[in-house]
Amino acid sequence: MLHIINKSPYDRPSFDSALKTGEGAILLIEDGVYAAAKGGAAETKLKAATGKFKFYALAVDLEARGIADRVIDGVTTIDYAGFVDLVAEYKTNQSWL
Amino acid sequence: MFVNRKAPYGTIYAWESLEVVLIAAAFEQDVSMAFLDDGVYQLKKGHNTKGIEVKAFEKTFGALEDYDVTKIYVDQESLSERGLTTDDLALPSRCSPVPILAS
Numbered sequence: 166m167l168h169i170i171n172k173s174p175y176d177r178p179s180f181d182s183a184l185k186t187g188e189g190a191i192l193l194i195e196d197g198v199y200a201a202a203k204g205g206a207a208e209t210k211l212k213a214a215t216g217k218f219k220f221y222a223l224a225v226d227l228e229a230r231g232i233a234d235r236v237i238d239g240v241t242t243i244d245y246a247g248f249v250d251l252v253a254e255y256k257t258n259q260s261w262l
Numbered sequence: 263m264f265v266n267r268k269a270p271y272g273t274i275y276a277w278e279s280l281e282v283v284l285i286a287a288a289f290e291q292d293v294s295m296a297f298l299d300d301g302v303y304q305l306k307k308g309h310n311t312k313g314i315e316v317k318a319f320e321k322t323f324g325a326l327e328d329y330d331v332t333k334i335y336v337d338q339e340s341l342s343e344r345g346l347t348t349d350d351l352a353l354p355s356r357c358s359p360v361p362i363l364a365s
Contacts (some may be wrong), residue, residue, distance in 0.1 A: 173269050175344060176300050196272030199303065204345020225313025229271055231306040235345075 167255035168218075170197035174207040179261035184210060188217040192251055193240075195254075198222045201240045202232040215239045223248060263294045266301035271311070276304045280322055282350055287329035293307050294333035295326075302340045305351040 166189040173196040174180035180200050183191055193201050200207040201222040211220060220240040227233040227242060236242060243251070252258055264283050268275040287293045297305055304319055311318040326332075334353060341347060 171272065173272070173303075175301050176269070196269045196300070199269065199300070199344070202345065205344075206343050208345070226271075229309055229311040229314045229316070229318070230269070230303060231308035231310070233310075234308075 167192060167251055169194060169258060169260045170200070171195035172197055173262070174200040174210070175205070176211075180207065183259075183261055184214050184218070190219040190221065190251065190255060192224070192248070193222040193226075194248075195218070195223075195226055198226045198232065200228060201227065201236050203235045203237050208237055211237060212239070221247070221251060222248045263296055266295060266297045266304060267299040269300040269303040270309070271314065271316060276301070276319070277317075279320065283321075283331060284325070287331050293329075293331050294335065295331065296335045296337070298337035299338045300340075300344075302336060302346060302351075305319060305336065305353060306346065307350055307352040312318075323352060332363060 168183040168189065168191045170178050170179050170183055171194050172189060178261055180197065199205070210255065221243050222236060222240050224233065224242045224244055227236060264279055266276060266279050270276040283293055283295060305323070309318040309320050336348065336351065
């Protein structure tokens with residue numbers, strides 16, 4: 166399953182909850198991209214889950230927030246076309262609210 | 263004092279706060295701003311919002327000192343939790359070194 170997360174991991178529990186669901190892919194968009202930034206408390210959680218999940222982050226949202234230069238290794242940055250490809254690739258999607 | 267706790271762009275809160283601050287300052291109110299929790303992200307340097315097609319904050323924050331808004335407080339704990347330091351922040355040049363809210 167592809168999990169789409171648009172909330173900051175420091176503000177809402179959706180990132181943590183998605184990590185508990187098992188395995189698949191997690192796409193970080195909007196404020197969700199803060200989970201992909203190096204140095205924060207979310208980095209440890211993300212790194213611990215790289216065996217279970219593939220991580221993606223939307224480049225335009227990283228750039229807007231000034232964190233495109235500090236993306237955690239192991240997170241793939243994608244553009245809007247990549248977003249569409251991901252959604253098509255996975256049979257099921259969950260947009261976390 | 264205006265307390266800013268929300269990240270920029272994902273919601274409209276941060277932008278609305280900045281507008282209210284500028285309006286209050288234009289009416290010569292004694293304005294100060296506190297940034298904590300995800301609010302510290304509003305001050306992060308290097309926003310490039312071309313891709314999401316919304317106006318970036320950095321320039322408008324720069325206008326704060328023209329309105330004599332120089333009392334800006336940033337929570338150290340919120341910065342560290344997010345892997346940020348005061349060097350990562352874009353603050354109006356006339357703002358003195360950032361005072362810290364909580365220890």
